[in-house]
Amino acid sequence: MPLTLYSVSDGPPSLAVQQCLKYLNLEYSLVNVDFGRGDHMTKEFELKNPQKEIPVLDDNGFQFGESNAILQYLADKYPKDSTLYPKDLKERALVNHRLCFNLSTYYRYISEHVMAPIFFDYKRTPLSLKKTHIALSNFNTYLKRNGTKYAATDNVTIADFQLVTATMCLEAIDFNFSEYDLVQQWYDTYKQEYPELWKIVERGMKEISEFEKNPPDLSHMVHPIHPVRK
Known part of the structure; x- marks a missing residue:
């Protein structure tokens, strides 16, 4: 039985996993979860997560x-x-660190500045910037x-999949980060x-860019966790 990935088309974490599946040449079924409709908030999806x-x-x-x-x-x-996920303890520690850094700081802060104001009732502020x-x-x-080419080592690792998808959120809104050479x-x-792999990311980036210009109406979402734009 093949792997099944429940994913959202422009969600950076989902796109990170899709890159990994592509890199590993794994066959899988892709199930698109309609975030705008609130499919992830249903009782059925709650059984999965x-x-x-x-x-x-x-x-x-x-399932997890x-x-x-x-x-x-x-x-x-x-x-x-x-x-991709080295066994050497020090290299693996750096990969794990970058994954934690993305979760706690990098994607978190970028998402608060880029994604939350697009999809929910949040504003971009001097603090979020x-x-x-x-x-x-x-x-x-x-x-x-x-001093490595990639985030943790000189080779691409699973940490790069996460960090790339977080960074593309900035590109999606034409945020200039070139000062961080x-x-x-x-x-x-x-x-x-x-x-x-970039093609996977780019598809999501184009969706986010379009939503930046035309924010989606989520007022009909079932039990949203975040405040919905009026």
């Missing part, structure tokens, strides 16, 4: 959410090489200290070296 968050992976009845955990699981169960610059500065510093270099390198 009590957190009512996307993505969710189903591996022959074994949290994109970081999904990436780690896939890379360990279906290894293609020794670099400041936090976005903090996230970019942190990442730039990590790249400088590590190493982040820009890393981002451009990924696009050039992994064009097939």
Whole structure:
């Protein structure tokens, strides 16, 4: 029975997992969860993920959410090489750190500035802008200290999948982050070296860019967690 991924078409965590599945050449069924309609808030979806968050992976009845955990699981169960999720303790620690950094700071701050104001009743503020610059500065510093081509090592790892999808949110709204030269270099390198993976990300980016110009009406969403724009 193939893997099944419950995904949202423009969701960075979902796109990170899709990149991993593509990199590993894994066959899977893709189930699009309609975020705008609130499919993730239904009782049916709650059985798959009590957190009512996307993505969710189903591996022959074994279901779980949290994109970081999904990436780690896939890379360990279906290894293609020794670099995507290295076994060396220090290298793996750096990969895990970058995954945690993305969750706690990088994507969190970028999402608060980019995604929340598009989809819900939040505003972009000087504080959300400041936090976005903090996230970019942190990442730039990590790249400088590590001196590697990619986020954790000289090879692409599962951490890059998350960080790339977070960064594309900035590109989607034409946010200029070129002052963070190493982040820009890393981002451009990924696009050039992994064009097939970037295509997955780019599709989501185009959706976000369109929503930036024409915010979706989520007033009919079933039991939204965040305040809906009036």
